[in-house]
Amino acid sequence: MSITDYGAYELGGLPAEVTIYEVGARDGLQNEKRTVPVEVKAEFIRRMLAAGLRAVEVTSFVHPKWVPQLADAADLLGRLGPAPDGVRMPVLVPNERGLDRALDAGVGEIAVFGSVTETFARRNLNRTVDESLAMFAPVVERARAAGVAVRGYLSMCFGDPWEGAVAPEQVGKVAGRLAELGIDELSLGDTIGVATPGQVVAVLDAVEAAGVPRGRVAVHFHDTYGQALANTLAALRAGVTTVDASAGGLGGCPYARSATGNLATEDLLWQLHGLGIRTGVDLEALAATSRWMAEQLGRPSPSRVVKALAPPDDDAATDDAAPKEATDA
C-alpha cells in the first residue's frame, strides 16, 4: 500500500508545495568506503530524476585525496549531460580551484559548505569561521558573474559534537554574513541530528532577523535521534518550502554516534503526501530506486518507509500471518 491508500489530510498553515533538495548522490555517497562505479552513480541519479525529483545534488569537486569516492565528478557530469529544463543539478565546490573545475564542466549551480561553529570549521575546513567565509567570497562572486546559482550550506546549526549547544544568534550571525556574499539559497544543517521543533523555529527566526528571507532558507535535518520529521513539520509551519533529504537515508555525519544520518527522502515524502503537499515525486518509484541502490551498496536502506514498502517476500510478516494476540483469557 502507499500513502494514497490511506488518504491525505491537510493541516492548516503549511505550504501547498515543497521542493525536495536531494542529497543522496553526493552527501549520501561521499563517505562510502567501497568505490561506487561511476555508471552506478549516473544510473542512480537518472532514476531519481525519473521519479520526479527536481533538485538533485550530483557530486563534489573536492580534492580526490579528501573524498576519493567523488574523484569521478567530471566523468559523472559528462555521462549525465546538461540538466533538463526546470531541473537543478548542483555540485559542491569547496574553493576557487573546485569552482574552476565546475565551470569547466558547465554546471548551472554550485554549493559551498560552511560551519557555524569554530570547532567544526577547524576540523572540517581547517579554517576559522572568518577564514572560511573569506574563502567563499571569491567563489560566490565568480560563480554569480558566470551566471551560476549558489547554494550555501551551514552545518552544526543546532548543536555541535564538541561544543554542545549552539545559540540561534550564532547561526544568525554566520548565516547573515554568508547571505551577504550573495548566495541564492541557504541550507541550515542539523549535522548531528539533535534539534527539536522549538529550536527549529528559534533558529529560523534568528536567521530571518539576520536578513535572510525565509523563502531562501532550506532545512537539512538528520534523523540520528529520530527528530527529523517533527522538525520538518515545524519548519514548514514556519514558512520553509525547501527540505533537504537523502534517497533511502543514505549517508550521515561521521561524527554522530549512530548508524543513522540523513533524513530519508521516502520518509519525508510519506509525511508530505499524507499532508496533501505536492512534491512532484513518485514515492513508489523513488523507494524502488533506493532498494536498487541498496543492492548496489550491499546493505539495506535505513529508511523506515523503504523497509515498510518492501515487497512481502523481503520480510517474514505477511497479510496472512496468524493473529499474534487474542482475547480469550
Add this chain to the structure above:
Amino acid sequence: MSITDYGAYELGGLPAEVTIYEVGARDGLQNEKRTVPVEVKAEFIRRMLAAGLRAVEVTSFVHPKWVPQLADAADLLGRLGPAPDGVRMPVLVPNERGLDRALDAGVGEIAVFGSVTETFARRNLNRTVDESLAMFAPVVERARAAGVAVRGYLSMCFGDPWEGAVAPEQVGKVAGRLAELGIDELSLGDTIGVATPGQVVAVLDAVEAAGVPRGRVAVHFHDTYGQALANTLAALRAGVTTVDASAGGLGGCPYARSATGNLATEDLLWQLHGLGIRTGVDLEALAATSRWMAEQLGRPSPSRVVKALAPPDDDAATDDAAPKEATDA
C-alpha cells in the same frame, strides 16, 4: 551528551507537562518468541519506575494459550507489589475471565482492547466490532464498581492493513460507544504506523465530536513509517497530554511489514525535553534500562536515541575521528 546539553526551546501551544504511558513491558514483550524470565520482567519494570515513569502497563491477563509470554502475569504482579502512590500500573484484560484474575491480583487499573475496523476485530478478537463492545460492557461496569480505573485501546484508527483507509468518522463512532461504557482514558492507536499529522487532528476532532473530551484521549503511534514523532507533535498541539510509548522501541504490530513498531520512549523524551515539556522521566536512566533490556533479549534496541546515546565503545565513531570531508580541491 543529553538533550540538556543542547538547550530546551519552547514552541507555542504545547502543554507544559505530558504523561508518558509506557507499554514496553506488555505490548513490547508480548510477541517476544523466547520466554523472558519473570524476574527480568520485574526488574525491567522496577528500573522504568526508578527512571521516573509514572504509568507503566505491566502485563496482560490474556489466556496463556494465546500469549504464552505473559502467562506469568499473576507471579509478576506479586513480585512487584502494589503500585506506589501516584503511579499507575494497569494490566490488559480481554474479557470477564481476565477481569476476575486482575481483581484477584488487586490491580488498580485495567485496559481493554478494541478495534475500529471489522477486519481487525475479527482477526484479533474473533468478533465483530459490535460483539467486542458488548463483551467489554460488563468488564468496564464491574471494574468501575470495584473502584478500578479503565483504559480503552482502539487499534487501526489511522489505517488498516486489510481495509486500507479508515475514515475519522468511523473512529469517532467506535470511540464514542466505547466511551459511553464508562472508560476513564481512550488510547487511539496507529497500529500499522501510517498516520500523518493532518490525519491525527482529523481523528482527534472526530473523537471529540463523538463526545470524548480531549483530556481523556491518549495517542499511540507506531514508527513503522517514521511518522510517530511528527504525529505526536500534532497531537500535543491539538491538546493531547498523554502519549503511549515503549522503552527502547520494544514491540510493534506483527501485521506491519517492517521490523519497526512502537514509538520508542527515549525518542519521545528527546522531543519533549527539547521542547521544555516536563515528563518526570530521566532520559539517561531510561536509555540505560533499555540497553540493559536489549542485552537480556539479545538484540539491539531499535530506538534512535538509545543508539545515539550508547557509550562510545559501542560504536566506531568517536569524537577523535579524522574529518571525512575537507575542502582542499
